[in-house]
Amino acid sequence: MSWGTELWDQFDNLDKHTQWGIDFIERYAKFVKERLDIEQTYAKQLRNLVKKYCPKRSKEEEPRFTSCLSFYSVLNELNDYAGQREVVAEEMTHKVYGELMRYSQDFKAERKHHLQEGRKAQQHLDHCWKQMDNSKRKFERECKEAEKSQITYDRLDNDINATKSEVEKAKAQFYLRTHMADESKNEYAAQLQNFNGEQWKHFNNAIPHIFKNLQDMDERRTVKLGETYRSFAEAERRVIPIVSKCLEGMVSAAKAVDSRKDSIIVVESFKSGFDPPGDFPFEDFSQHMSRSGSDGTISSTPKVEREREAPAPRSDPKHPMSKTKNKLWLFGKKPKSPSSSPPSPPSSSRSRFSTDLVSHYLSEIKTTPRKPQNLKGLRRGVRQEAPSLEDYSHLPPEQRRKRLQQRIDELGKELQKEIDQRDALNKMKDVYEKNPQMGDPISLQPKISETMCNMEKLRSELHKNETWLSEVEGKQSSRGDRRHSADNHHHTPQGRESPEGSYTDDTSQEHQTPQKRTTPPKPGQPNPDPHEFDDEFDDDDPLPVIGHCKALYSFDGQNEGTLVMADDEVLYIIEEDKGDGWTRARKQSGEEGYVPTSYVEITMEKNSKGAVTYI
Template sequence: MWRAFVESDMQQQTLMCSLYCPAFTVFSLTSDSTGGTSQLFHPRSQDVFQNPMCLSLTCVSRASPQDQCDIIEKHTQSGLELVEKYVKFVKERTEVEQNYAKQLRNLSKKYNLKRSSKDEPECRLSSYQSFLDILNETNDYAGQRELIAENMMMNICIDLTKYLQELKQERKTYLMEAKKAQQSLESTFKQLDNSKKRFEREWREAERAAQYAEKTDQDINATKADVEKAKQQAHMRAHVAEECKNDYAAQLQKYNKEQSQFYFNDMPLIFNKLQDLDERRVRKLAQGYILFSDTEKHVMPIIGKCLEGITKAGTNVNEKNDSMVVIEQNKSGFERPGDVEFEDYSQGINRTSSDSSLGTPKGPMDLLGKNRNKNFWLFSKKSKLSPSTLPPFSTPPAPSPANGPSSPKFGRDPLSYCLKEINKTVKPRISSFRTLRRSPTVTEDFSHLPPEQRRKRLQQKLEEICKELQKEVDQSEALGKMKDVYEKNPQMGDPASLASQISQTSQNIERLRGELNKYETWLAEAGGRGETMRYKPQTFNNNGAHDVQSPDGAQSDESTPDSSQAIYAEFDDDFEDDELTAPIGKCTAMYNFPGASEGTIAMQEGEVLAVIEEDKGDGWTRVRRNNGDEGYIPSSYVSISLNK
């Protein structure tokens, strides 16, 4: 297509040159039979010019092809700059995405609870949990924005930048070829111009020499020698002019040939290559435009899931359940206080009154007037007492009856009796209320908490200890099995190497049992009042047997053997269950195993077995054959695939 630039340019040049020089384009030079003046013929008009000096080479235009090449060079350069501009735009877009994702992550991290705060009571509320879910979804959303930026950088920026460098190098090569062809044509034109000027100069000299010889021949005063000399000079000048004419004609043919090659072959080929380069550049840029959208479309489903997760977090909020959680967390377990007794201070003044009865109050307003300055609010501002002076929560003072004593007996001194009753009933109760807003030192038995909360914390602590104890017992059993296998198969390992681990496990079991007994005792004390919440955990002896506590919280009197000896119990009874354990996966034997020791099972390479129990860290896996045979095999001898 771009070769039309050259063809149209050639047509325009031919038309313009024909107006000024009809002999332009292709010339044929011939010599006459006398060897005299040569003639130049135009192939179309067959016009003959006796004087070839009429040919003006100024009609050959060299600016238009160069102009067309400059236009194409400028166009391709503009296209490459557009690619660079788009790459820069995408890079800045990725920076925006990365900054946005970074700000979202920082925002999520800022409002996310710290690890130390996750145990706070408020974290159990559904509104708090939903807020944490929103923060997590926001963090995931930020990850998707980072993925968009990463994909744009990899698939668009890096790819287009690499392709752009290849296009620049290819374009540079084509332009160098065009420049080289242009320089070659210009060099040939300079040679043509020089030969033309020489031919013109020599022709004029020959013409003057011929005129001088003719003039000398007609001069009667000239000698024969002068005439002969003038003719020889004219003949020599004519011969030189003829040689210059032939050289000029050869240079003209050479230039016309190169010009035709330049306009009809070289430049169209180069322009076609540049056209193909530019079209490939446009096509690649269009793909980059599409990738700009597809990159974000690719993560839209995941972003939609993040937004759905935020919506789900909002629907999971349950205000009623939150209220119940707050009630359960803060329920104190205290009994409600009874009515405040009437305090009659008038008995100390009126000594003549009867000792068997009190003065009748004037009315309810009198009672309020006497107690107006006595604030018994739960969180009233009172002077703080040291923890040692306060009674423990486990044994709070019993409240007085609802209506107080119907007929108190004052004895000899009614005033002393009233003060004594006040000290016994009202003041201890107020002290117990004051402790609710105090922050005493946290104790191991949780006695600083209200009764209900103390029971819950003790029960939670017992569950944690039991889980840890169960873990230690499982490890002890595994070590016992491993030691038994080592004793029966010394080639598999040294039993003495397990002594330190067995000893440490035994110490951990004894320590956890002590803590278990201690917390069980405290739980029994905390459950003595109100609703009894007995915790009956299972304890374990060193043989792996279960000891169930008696209802009163004390352990059974059955003595256990020494822990260092009981750990190595036989594990044959593990296979005597009436009901077969459901397989949790399959395994394929990679090596042969004889199964000579007790509790193991033989297997052949390639045999498929059902996995009954995973490896607990001792290097053995429990398996079962199709015929029901069960036993342990080395975990390193098989390839295990567990059910999902």
């Protein structure tokens, strides 16, 4: 159907319809603009999210766990996905929104042109109609005037009283009016014929042509809308393969998570290389007492007799161990004992502190974990890291070995680079010597010398680290033999390791004593204080309980030296708060550590400092 034939009289409605079509294009363009703004905002938020959870990290902070690596792989794929959303927004901007705005402007101009032509044709037809109507009215008026003049002429012609001049005058007027009526009639006929012709042209040529142009324009508008709808969908379809690859990458990252491998990495990261402490021996304190044969009463052996019976350890002037009062515990210095003195150890237990076992213990000592400073640092997860030493002697053996091996590998790579550079410079020097026009071989000598110097430095550093690594591996390989030998030699209750498994820096080796067994003192030789040596190495004896506490809150104990506790758990107090906010406690299982004082309700024993309960 054609608008020109079917809608020849609907010019105003077609005007409104075409205006609605332009408005619809602009409305759809606004929709596309908001849609691409959403895409751009979505892509930007995704990139910010990835940047937030994947910040720049140093080489030491690179993740090693498969779960973390997979998560960062997911973030990378998500970043690529965000890039595809940006591609979608860009496609919509250029191929949809831009085209719509251009089409809208073109359609507006074309519609205006066609409507102006239609209005001009209508104005021309209206002008022809007005001319025809004017000629018609004039013809009608002249006819009426001619009739009046005829009536006047007839009346005067029949009147006997009328003069001849009056009759002639009326007759002339009648002829004039008749002639003017005939001319008006001819003009009216001509204008009518002209109007009919223009009207036929208007409704059969001009209007159909104009309306057909409007119809073509509207159909092209509809086609362009369909094309933009398709482009809108194609913008999404083009990125589907890449988005699918991103999703496949996320699935592959999920499949790459290996719990077993992560567990192995945890072992490699935190393995200290130390052996667990041995069993606690039974210590018989009843050997001090003697029973009288007559009444069965128990009497204690005099202190002087015990001192004479107890073997005195040999003193070495080079290793004055009795002067070292700072005892090594898992969390630093061992706290002082309560006011009530513990019973004196039996003389038979003296042999376990023989100098050879002391030397064995000191050889196991590596470092001393530090006590957490305050609760604030603990809650924030701040760990007090040990000082970074060149030989990593502040680390446990296994971690030290891994760090040294890592440094050796890095030094080896750097050394290989320097060697390759030296070889390349030597080859270039040979080429210059054979072909002097290519360059001066002497100019390469400073660079070769610098490379050789770097190689020597790297070799020296590599040899030093390999020496440290050999030392660590030698200690680790011999530790098991030494411990096994010590356990076989001291399998009695008098020979056990420190239950704390404490260790210090290698500088503590200066306190080692010669591995000689203690012998009883000769007659007349003054006996040393039997408690002096015990004060130095009584780390095997657990601290006495000075009270108990009840946990008001649960504590996870993530920092070194802290103790994990649950709500309403009852613990033993073995050391009071020294003013730093920490209290040392012991579980019923024997595990010791520090807990926040504000997390527990403490009740002190009467024999220590009175029954005092505070929160």
